[in-house]
Amino acid sequence: MTKxxxxxxxxxxxxxxxxxxxxxxxxxxxxxxxxxxxxDGAILLQDSDTEGNERSGMAFTTDSYVVDPIFxxxxxxxxxxxxxxxxDLAMCGAEPLYLSAGLxxxxxxxxxxxxxxxxxxQQAAEEAGVSIVTGxxxxxxxxxxxxxxxxxxxxxxxxxxxxxxGRNAQxxxxxxxxxxxxxxxxxxxxxxxxxxxxxxxxxDVAPVNKMVSRxxxxxxxxxxxxxxxxxxxxxxxxxxxAQSSQVAIELEEVKIPVSPEVLSAxxxxxxxxLYVANEGKFIAIVAPEVAEPILQxxxxxxxxxxxxxxGQVLERPQGKVLLNTSMGGTRLVDMLVGEQLPRIC
Amino acid sequence: MTKxxxxxxxxxxxxxxxxxxxxxxxxxxxxxxxxxxxxDGAILLQDSDTEGNERSGMAFTTDSYVVDPIFxxxxxxxxxxxxxxxxDLAMCGAEPLYLSAGLxxxxxxxxxxxxxxxxxxQQAAEEAGVSIVTGxxxxxxxxxxxxxxxxxxxxxxxxxxxxxxGRNAQxxxxxxxxxxxxxxxxxxxxxxxxxxxxxxxxxDVAPVNKMVSRxxxxxxxxxxxxxxxxxxxxxxxxxxxAQSSQVAIELEEVKIPVSPEVLSAxxxxxxxxLYVANEGKFIAIVAPEVAEPILQxxxxxxxxxxxxxxGQVLERPQGKVLLNTSMGGTRLVDMLVGEQLPRIC
Numbered sequence: 042m043t044k045x046x047x048x049x050x051x052x053x054x055x056x057x058x059x060x061x062x063x064x065x066x067x068x069x070x071x072x073x074x075x076x077x078x079x080x081d082g083a084i085l086l087q088d089s090d091t092e093g094n095e096r097s098g099m100a101f102t103t104d105s106y107v108v109d110p111i112f113x114x115x116x117x118x119x120x121x122x123x124x125x126x127x128x129d130l131a132m133c134g135a136e137p138l139y140l141s142a143g144l145x146x147x148x149x150x151x152x153x154x155x156x157x158x159x160x161x162x163q164q165a166a167e168e169a170g171v172s173i174v175t176g177x178x179x180x181x182x183x184x185x186x187x188x189x190x191x192x193x194x195x196x197x198x199x200x201x202x203x204x205x206x207g208r209n210a211q212x213x214x215x216x217x218x219x220x221x222x223x224x225x226x227x228x229x230x231x232x233x234x235x236x237x238x239x240x241x242x243x244x245d246v247a248p249v250n251k252m253v254s255r256x257x258x259x260x261x262x263x264x265x266x267x268x269x270x271x272x273x274x275x276x277x278x279x280x281x282x283a284q285s286s287q288v289a290i291e292l293e294e295v296k297i298p299v300s301p302e303v304l305s306a307x308x309x310x311x312x313x314x315l316y317v318a319n320e321g322k323f324i325a326i327v328a329p330e331v332a333e334p335i336l337q338x339x340x341x342x343x344x345x346x347x348x349x350x351x352g353q354v355l356e357r358p359q360g361k362v363l364l365n366t367s368m369g370g371t372r373l374v375d376m377l378v379g380e381q382l383p384r385i386c
Numbered sequence: 387m388t389k390x391x392x393x394x395x396x397x398x399x400x401x402x403x404x405x406x407x408x409x410x411x412x413x414x415x416x417x418x419x420x421x422x423x424x425x426d427g428a429i430l431l432q433d434s435d436t437e438g439n440e441r442s443g444m445a446f447t448t449d450s451y452v453v454d455p456i457f458x459x460x461x462x463x464x465x466x467x468x469x470x471x472x473x474d475l476a477m478c479g480a481e482p483l484y485l486s487a488g489l490x491x492x493x494x495x496x497x498x499x500x501x502x503x504x505x506x507x508q509q510a511a512e513e514a515g516v517s518i519v520t521g522x523x524x525x526x527x528x529x530x531x532x533x534x535x536x537x538x539x540x541x542x543x544x545x546x547x548x549x550x551x552g553r554n555a556q557x558x559x560x561x562x563x564x565x566x567x568x569x570x571x572x573x574x575x576x577x578x579x580x581x582x583x584x585x586x587x588x589x590d591v592a593p594v595n596k597m598v599s600r601x602x603x604x605x606x607x608x609x610x611x612x613x614x615x616x617x618x619x620x621x622x623x624x625x626x627x628a629q630s631s632q633v634a635i636e637l638e639e640v641k642i643p644v645s646p647e648v649l650s651a652x653x654x655x656x657x658x659x660l661y662v663a664n665e666g667k668f669i670a671i672v673a674p675e676v677a678e679p680i681l682q683x684x685x686x687x688x689x690x691x692x693x694x695x696x697g698q699v700l701e702r703p704q705g706k707v708l709l710n711t712s713m714g715g716t717r718l719v720d721m722l723v724g725e726q727l728p729r730i731c
Contacts, residue, residue, distance in 0.1 A: 048495040053525030066501060067521060070508050075484075075519040083519035085484060085541075103486035103539055104522045107530075139420075139430060141448035143488075143537045150393040156411060163415045174420040174428035176412060177449045180398030181729055185452075185532040192488045194448055194539030196430070384526055 049380075055272025056377030060281075079285065080207055081132040081268060084199060100135035102126060103194040109384040111158070111188055113232040115224070115243030116320075119158035121386060122191040123165035123173075124248045124320055125271065131250035132267045132323060134205035134257060135197030137169060142176040143192040148183045158189070169248035171195070200254070202261045209265040210286035214354040215332035217325045219249065219339060220347040222275055223303040226317035226385050231306065242302050247321035252342045256325070260335055266326035271386055273377040274316040276362065278324060280376040284360045291363045292352035292374070315364075316377050318385045326354065394725075400617030401722030405626075424630065425552050426477040426613065429544060445480035447471060448539040454729040456503070456533055458577040460569070460588030461665075464503035466731060467536040468510035468518075469593045469665055470616065476595035477612045477668065479550035479602060480542030482514060487521040488537040493528045503534070514593035516540070545599070547606045554610040555631035559699040560677035562670045564594065564684060565692040567620055568648040571662035571730050576651065587647050592666035597687045601670070605680055611671035616731055618722040619661040621707065623669060625721040629705045636708045637697035637719070660709075661722050663730045671699065 051058040068077055075083045082102030104125050111118040123140065130137040142162065146155070166173055228244040231237045249269070257264060266286070270278040275297075283290045299314045307314050321344060327335055332350055339345035355363075362374040396403040413422055420428045427447030449470050456463040468485065475482040487507065491500070511518055573589040576582045594614070602609060611631070615623040620642075628635045644652075644659045652659050666689060672680055677695055684690035700708075707719040 044497070046497050048491045048493060048497060048500065048525055050493050050525050050527065053491065053523050059523060062523060066504055067523075070504050071487075071511070071518040071521075073517040073519060075517060076521075083484070083486075085519070099541075101484055101486060101541060102520050103488045103537070105488040105490050105524050105537060107490060107524050107526050109530075139428070139446055141428075141446060141539045142416075143448045143450040143539075145450050145452060145535055146393045146398065148393060148395050152389070152391050152393060155393065159411055159415050166416070172418040172420060173416040174418060174430070175447050176416075176421075178398050178404060178407060178412075179450050179452050180393055180395050180725075181452050181532065182395065184529075185454075185729075186535070187526065187530040190490055190531070190535070192448070192450060192537035192539075194486045194488075194537075196444075196446060196541065380525075384530075 050383050051380040054377055054380040056277055078206065081129040084133060098199045100130050100133035100197040100199055102129040103192065104129065105190060105192040106386060107190050107384050108229060108386055109187065110232050113244055114228045114237050116246040117158055117161050118189060118191055119161035120165045121246050121320060122193045123162050123169065124246050125386060126193040126195040127169040127171060127248045127250050128269045130195045130197035131253040132269050133197065133199065134203035134267060135199045136254055137171045137195055137197040137250050139196045140166065140171055140173045141194045142173050144178045145186050145190045146178065146180045147186045147188050148180055150189060165248060169250050200257050203257055205264060205267050207266055207268065207282050207285040210282055210288050210326045210354050211265060212288060212354055212356045213329050214265055214326045215329050215350050216290060216352040217327060217332065217336060218298065218349055218351045219323045219345050221298040221300045221303065222319060223299060223307065223314040223317040225320040226382055227303055227306050229385050230382055240302065240306060242306060245319055245321035247344055249321060249323055249344055252339065252344055253323065256335065256338060259338060260331055263328040263331040263335065264325055267323055269323045270319050272318050274318060276315040276374045277377045279362045282326065283362055287359050289355040289358050289361050289363060290352055291355050291365065293365050294367045296349050296351045298347045298349050315374060320386065395728050396725040399722055399725040401622055423551065426474040429478060443544045445475050445478035445542040445544055447474040448537065449474065450535060450537040451731060452535050452729050453574060453731055454532065455577050458589055459573045459582055461591040462503055462506050463534060463536055464506035465510045466591050466665060467538045468507050468514065469591050470731060471538040471540040472514040472516060472593045472595050473614045475540045475542035476598040477614050478542065478544065479548040479612060480544045481599055482516045482540055482542040482595050484541045485511065485516055485518045486539045487518050489523045490531050490535045491523065491525045492531045492533050493525055495534060510593060514595050545602050548602055550609060550612050552611055552613065552627050552630040555627055555633050555671045555699050556610060557633060557699050557701045558674050559610055559671045560674050560695050561635060561697040562672060562677065562681055563643065563694055563696045564668045564690050566643040566645050566648065567664060568644060568652065568659040568662040570665040571727055572648055572651050574730050575727055585647065585651060587651060590664055590666035592689055594666060594668050594689055597684065597689055598668065601680065601683060604683060605676055608673040608676040609670055612668055614668045616663050616665060619663055621660040621719045622722045624707045627671065628707055632704050634700040634703050634706050634708060635697055636700050636710065638710050639712045641694050641696045643692045643694050660719060665731065
């Protein structure tokens with residue numbers, strides 16, 4: 042471990058330093074088998090009834106949201122805080138049921154903005170079909186927090202028969218992406234830089250759980266991995282999967298859906314859409330024989346109309362992600378190093 | 387509702403403005419029956435097996451911890467973040483099982499301090515018998531958060547047969563306090579003001595769940611209300627109970643355990659120990675015929691050696707707390723108004 046004496050922004054980027062922090066500090070200290078799986082949420086021990094019949098397990102996850110600015114095209118911190126945690130539960134193969142909400146407010150925060158954000162949380166909760174059942178509010182002095190941070194934790198019920206994990210990608214599997222890349226990260230960045238008026242880009246922040254639940258019910262055995270490409274983007278998420286499953290993932294650049302607006306904004310600002318955060322998209326790694334039927338199924342949903350099969354799982358090079366570029370070459374796609382966009386979620 | 391245009395520190399104090407925020411904004415917006423109970427955590431719907439037999443429910447709770455300073459005599463923000471949420475689950479009549487941890491760090495935070503705090507979280511988790519199973523780390527730029535905030539959420543299993551709620555206090559019940567008041571709030575304040583070296587006061591921060599579990603197993607029907615007097619102190623907590631249960635609570639000042647060190651520090655600094663936060667104490671409101679056996683049972687535990695019966699539940703004045711003072715008078719004890727001690731937990 043490159044031992045840093047102080048915490049860097051990159052420790053929270055979702056990239057290499059975040060993984061070092063998890064692997065070298067949190068996992069060894071909090072040592073338990075549930076945490077060590079390192080999926081988007083914890084799958085709690087299966088509950089058995091008195092006859093020893095296995096009952097479906099519960100999923101449990103948490104995220105803190107520190108996005109800046111708190112209002113951006115397509116959403117706000119409240120919508121993000123609900124959708125992000127709902128989507129993490131969906132990525133565990135679970136039906137999200139209950140959320141908690143912990144708000145940390147800066148003294149002087151406008152009451153009207155708080156009302157808007159709380160209503161936005163409830164709106165997103167209704168879209169997802171979950172209830173916000175418990176909460177906490179702290180207020181700190183001006184200057185001790187930047188406006189408002191929200192933590193949500195969520196509980197869901199794992200669909201029976203489903204075995205989803207970042208460790209389950211199998212050689213030959215296909216990689217499906219549920220829609221276009223980069224909207225969330227760019228919408229937040231453009232708003233922050235005061236450039237949003239020049240752009241049509243809106244955050245994709247949305248709860249994907251209903252689409253995922255329908256897919257899991259229709260194809261329960263075929264879905265091996267589910268992940269949402271948030272912090273660190275598609276590239277970082279696929280590297281995590283390649284490492285956890287000890288496989289390689291090969292992507293076809295021409296198949297990866299990116300809107301022309303996102304492409305040109307990325308060129309202008311010097312970003313790579315593979316590393317930009319998404320908040321309403323998921324990756325499914327699925328058995329090859331059902332990849333096409335799953336794709337057609339997803340495309341019937343509004344949130345899945347741009348879904349695409351973007352690559353496949355290979356045996357080697359183990360733990361790596363390869364990109365066959367539109368120019369005909371092949372290059373390694375690494376995990377995010379450093380921090381591309383702080384406070385994007 | 388006194389409509390404030392901006393959020394005040396007192397909106398996070400646990401007192402009157404916090405209750406207004408909950409009653410006028412959160413409860414109407416997030417409207418659902420679970421949230422509306424307003425206990426220390428949510429009791430999730432009872433789970434039934436296929437034969438329709440009721441199984442024990444789950445408890446779910448969350449708190450964010452913003453204590454300043456992050457290290458204080460008797461504990462640190464990590465120990466506090468685990469004990470606070472464990473104790474909230476215990477106050478639901480539940481056995482705490484799993485915690486999540488969401489950390490928000492300031493860029494430049496010393497790595498060694500993070501290690502100490504994470505180890506302290508694990509130490510407290512082991513004392514309580516819970517596992518930290520999922521987490522999240524965000525890092526924000528210097529000045530966007532003050533050092534480190536931690537959110538924990540927790541899941542527990544409600545003991546079967548137990549019916550604990552702030553609504554269940556009954557006329558004639560006795561009020562038991564598990565130990566002395568005021569250590570946590572004063573330890574943090576003295577450290578913050580640079581006066582800790584002059585005092586022996588240490589925070590009482592500790593997980594009370596094992597003592598509570600044993601009590602619930604031995605006296606399952608007799609415990610009507612459990613609450614921990616944290617933000618807003620004993621006075622605010624008892625006012626909440628009096629209002630929820632539509633009863634009055636009468637306290638005997640001479641019976642309330644307060645150490646001489648806390649009494650003299652309170653006099654010096656102008657605080658009332660009834661309003662100072664505690665993090666290793668609880669209030670149990672119990673059937674009168676078993677109050678004395680429960681008291682004797684609690685006194686056998688290290689954390690309960692100073693437990694005392696401090697008052698009783700009356701019919702009137704409904705929703706009020708009365709104090710029979712050591713001078714022979716009687717006065718109303720109101721809920722905390724304003725913010726006595728910001729960032730105490």
